[in-house]
Amino acid sequence: xxxxxxxxxxxxxxxxxxxxxxxxxxxxxxxxxxxxxxxxxxxxxxxxxxxxxxxxxxxxxxxxxxxxxxxxxxxxxxxxxxxxxxxxxxxxxxxxxxxxxxxxxxxxxxxxxxxxxxxxxxxxxxxxxxxxxxxxxxxxxxxxxxxxxxxxxxxxxxxxxxxxxxxxxxxxxxxxxxxxxxxxxxxxxxxxxxxxxxxxxxxxxxxxxxxxxxxxxxxxxxxx
Amino acid sequence: xxxxxxxxxxxxxxxxxxxxxxxxxxxxxxxxxxxxxxxxxxxxxxxxxxxxxxxxxxxxxxxxxxxxxxxxxxxxxxxxxxxxxxxxxxxxxxxxxxxxxxxxxxxxxxxxxxxxxxxxxxxxxxxxxxxxxxxxxxxxxxxxxxxxxxxxxxxxxxxxxxxxxxxxxxxxxxxxxxxxxxxxxxxxxxxxxxxxxxxxxxxxxxxxxxxxxxxxxxxxxxxxxxxxxxxxxxxxxxxxxxxxxxxxxxxxxxxxxxxxxxxxxxxxxxxxxxxxxxxxxxxxxxxxxxxxxxxxxxxxxxxxxxxxxxxxxxxxxxxxxxxxxxxxxxxxxxxxxxxxxxxxx
Numbered sequence: 001x002x003x004x005x006x007x008x009x010x011x012x013x014x015x016x017x018x019x020x021x022x023x024x025x026x027x028x029x030x031x032x033x034x035x036x037x038x039x040x041x042x043x044x045x046x047x048x049x050x051x052x053x054x055x056x057x058x059x060x061x062x063x064x065x066x067x068x069x070x071x072x073x074x075x076x077x078x079x080x081x082x083x084x085x086x087x088x089x090x091x092x093x094x095x096x097x098x099x100x101x102x103x104x105x106x107x108x109x110x111x112x113x114x115x116x117x118x119x120x121x122x123x124x125x126x127x128x129x130x131x132x133x134x135x136x137x138x139x140x141x142x143x144x145x146x147x148x149x150x151x152x153x154x155x156x157x158x159x160x161x162x163x164x165x166x167x168x169x170x171x172x173x174x175x176x177x178x179x180x181x182x183x184x185x186x187x188x189x190x191x192x193x194x195x196x197x198x199x200x201x202x203x204x205x206x207x208x209x210x211x212x213x214x215x216x217x218x219x220x221x222x223x224x
Numbered sequence: 225x226x227x228x229x230x231x232x233x234x235x236x237x238x239x240x241x242x243x244x245x246x247x248x249x250x251x252x253x254x255x256x257x258x259x260x261x262x263x264x265x266x267x268x269x270x271x272x273x274x275x276x277x278x279x280x281x282x283x284x285x286x287x288x289x290x291x292x293x294x295x296x297x298x299x300x301x302x303x304x305x306x307x308x309x310x311x312x313x314x315x316x317x318x319x320x321x322x323x324x325x326x327x328x329x330x331x332x333x334x335x336x337x338x339x340x341x342x343x344x345x346x347x348x349x350x351x352x353x354x355x356x357x358x359x360x361x362x363x364x365x366x367x368x369x370x371x372x373x374x375x376x377x378x379x380x381x382x383x384x385x386x387x388x389x390x391x392x393x394x395x396x397x398x399x400x401x402x403x404x405x406x407x408x409x410x411x412x413x414x415x416x417x418x419x420x421x422x423x424x425x426x427x428x429x430x431x432x433x434x435x436x437x438x439x440x441x442x443x444x445x446x447x448x449x450x451x452x453x454x455x456x457x458x459x460x461x462x463x464x465x466x467x468x469x470x471x472x473x474x475x476x477x478x479x480x481x482x483x484x485x486x487x488x489x490x491x492x493x494x495x496x497x498x499x500x501x502x503x504x505x506x507x508x509x510x511x512x513x514x515x516x517x518x519x520x521x522x523x524x525x526x527x528x529x530x531x532x533x534x535x536x537x538x539x540x541x542x543x544x545x546x547x548x549x550x551x552x553x554x555x556x557x558x559x560x561x562x563x564x565x566x567x568x569x
Contacts, residue, residue: 122311124303127269127270127296128303129366131297139322140311
């Protein structure tokens with residue numbers, strides 16, 4: 001049971017895809033969570049529902065919809081391909097897109113709840129003490145919501161790492177190109193290579209335990 | 225110096241408050257849910273009124289006609305929330321320094337409010353009274369134009385309250401900052417306030433100096449709010465240095481002067497402290513049947529029947545036991561004219 005190139009590749013690709021997806025989720029999801037938590041605007045409920053969809057749709061359906069939008073004949077995909085020669089279908093960017101979309105709602109929902117849990121009056125006090133919105137966010141709101149936000153981020157990373165259905169639809173199951181760990185496990189089992197499947201499963205299990213431990217520690221109350 | 229005249233319509237509540245005070249300490253007095261905190265929030269700029277004006281020390285904070293609406297950051301209002309709202313992730317020092325002009329200012333305030341020793345503690349490690357001092361220091365550190373205190377003593381026990389009354393007064397004098405405080409506690413009201421604004425269901429119904437207000441409540445509701453207990457219906461007969469009123473039984477009673485005319489229908493408020501010990505010109509002599517006597521540490525409460533109503537009278541315990549005030553016995557009471565205010569019916 002040695003680490004075959006395929007196994008190594010899948011581990012590397014999985015880490016690359018899920019880390020990058022998590023980074024993008026954090027950068028785009030946090031402002032969105034802030035808006036949902038503190039601002040009133042038109043279509044807020046619609047936006048909230050839209051973000052939630054990947055959470056309730058079967059991943060395969062999410063993947064198919066992504067294909068309809070970003071495929072080479074898709075609504076956006078065709079334009080992107082013609083203008084920039086850019087496509088996400090059947091390459092690692094497809095895996096990234098699938099992971100991003102699947103894990104996004106987990107972070108936004110968790111981060112929003114953490115922000116909403118911050119005592120509104122602390123924010124108001126900060127305003128009366130002369131501090132603007134941005135300074136208040138970085139000195140009061142974010143530090144107080146940090147643990148919840150970090151926990152949500154870890155959970156969404158785990159979701160990105162485990163993405164299978166949507167990835168299969170968008171990026172396909174191509175060895176040494178789009179095979180993330182879950183896809184590699186799937187292939188291994190189809191081919192009867194249980195040694196490989198067991199190894200990757202053990203790795204995934206180990207990681208999952210680490211995630212649960214980290215999330216529990218972070219959400220287990222404030223130290224102060 | 226503060227002038228407020230604001231209106232704000234909310235889902236199922238309408239706020240319509242106006243008052244103007246030059247007193248060092250102004251109190252909003254009202255039962256809970258009457259819009260006191262809401263009014264403070266409009267002064268602080270945390271809630272935008274639909275229309276009106278807010279002016280503090282001659283500076284317009286809000287004026288719907290002139291299109292002025294300063295954000296809370298520019299108003300320099302020290303706002304103390306009911307449970308102080310200290311930043312839980314910062315030490316006492318960091319809390320006070322948060323909005324402070326300089327470190328010197330922080331040290332000065334920690335010293336003034338006697339919380340230097342707590343400076344490295346977190347809010348969860350200090351007591352309620354200490355939290356209040358920290359919140360006060362934090363608010364004062366920005367050198368505010370005005371201090372708004374939302375029920376600042378409600379969470380504290382009695383002895384601590386009295387200590388803090390003194391402190392608020394000291395702070396007010398030392399920093400020359402006008403204070404507006406919200407309360408539904410009589411003691412707080414008459415102990416601290418130089419000007420009282422009474423709110424009822426979102427409306428300001430009366431304002432004035434404590435003494436004036438206490439003896440001239442504009443309605444029965446306000447009178448009850450201020451601590452008046454017993455009321456007898458009457459009609460004004462004669463006005464002069466005092467008012468002569470006719471009671472339901474036809475008996476005449478001399479009461480406190482007010483803005484009334486003969487024929488006006490009024491309530492006589494029999495204040496609990498209206499009992500007088502001697503018979504002079506300023507006193508009515510009435511007969512009442514004592515129903516119950518409730519002995520207390522400082523005062524005895526006597527419940528007696530007068531004009532078919534039960535009235536509550538207070539007497540220093542040192543004057544008891546007194547055979548005059550035996551239960552079931554008809555006794556003669558002397559009621560001080562000045563302590564029988566009239567309220568319009």
